[in-house]
Amino acid sequence: MTDHDQTNETRQEWNDVHALSGAYAVDALDDLERARFESHLRNCPDCREEVDGLREAAAFLAVDPVEPPARLRADILAGIEAIRPLPPVVAPEPQSEPDDGRRRWLTTGAPLLVAAALVLVALATTAWLRPWADDESTPLTATERVLTADDADRFVQRFDDGSRATVVVSRSEGRAVVLTEDMAPAPEGKDYQLWLQDPSGDIDPAGLMPDQADATVLLEGDASDATWAGITVEPDGGSPQPTTDPIAEFVLDA
Known part of the structure; x- marks a missing residue:
């Protein structure tokens, strides 16, 4: 599945x-x-x-x-x-x-x-x-497995306007999740884009943020050995590589 x-x-x-x-x-x-x-x-x-x-x-x-x-x-x-x-x-x-x-x-x-x-x-x-009772017929989603993993690490960045973004990484699951609270919308015609960096230094696209102040998004790509995650403002639909400086950065190997 x-x-x-x-x-x-x-x-x-x-x-x-x-x-x-x-x-x-x-x-x-x-x-x-x-x-x-x-x-x-x-x-x-x-x-x-x-x-x-x-x-x-x-x-x-x-x-x-x-x-x-x-x-x-x-x-x-x-x-x-x-x-x-x-x-x-x-x-x-x-x-x-x-x-x-x-x-x-x-x-x-x-x-x-x-x-x-x-x-x-x-x-x-x-x-x-409760619809998510611990039952074999209702397995956790990938996002839920990351958030509840025993090895889940949380990295938080707070913004000047009081909003914040949190990245949760589970190495055992090999995935990462970003959670935002009261985050301002991206500028007109732009999107917030997520990124993951591997140990070699390559930065890969990891999905787009929805236009919601409070969002929970599962990053695309393998986060099992990711060293960095970031959020940039990109043209509508995203970019293959970052075109602006990150508005949020998370050093995942700290």
Whole structure:
């Protein structure tokens, strides 16, 4: 399977990422999960709104720790069909309109109780819902293997405007990944281009950065013995060799 195929599979698996807003709101994700969800959160206003609402509900419901009933997990799983992203179970059509008291409860008390239930469900079902669970059917992408490798080394460069770029290299994986935070876009008609240098001094193109302030990009080429990585501003579409001085440099053999 190629990296492209794995990326497509992972993207399909991430169709359920919205279900993790509750787990994120109560800090029930591990570091890799949190990083992935936060990357999704930047471009999903629906999830941002839901996380804000769940955090408010969790704060409102904060109590001293108590031992949950033994049947709590079973009851939650039994009612999982009512939880986003699965479609709700449609109840039979009522024979008559509810009285005024019941209608007032539905429009005032129900949203808060639903939010509270989602917080509880997030804690009980995170492992069941997460699309990247440690399972042979959902292998890590090349990017994820680099970021989680035991020998991953990180090299950071901060810019004057407060943004930064980080290169993560795994020699065992033979690949490198660049992560940017709040990076200004490339000038009109230009692209940010990535480069890798081998021990002989040859500098090879390693891909183009997307037009995003926060991006995670797997560099093209072999990084198993790369000594340097860089980012330059190049004409739209890139160049076979750098035509400008690097705006960011990373000495990888330090």
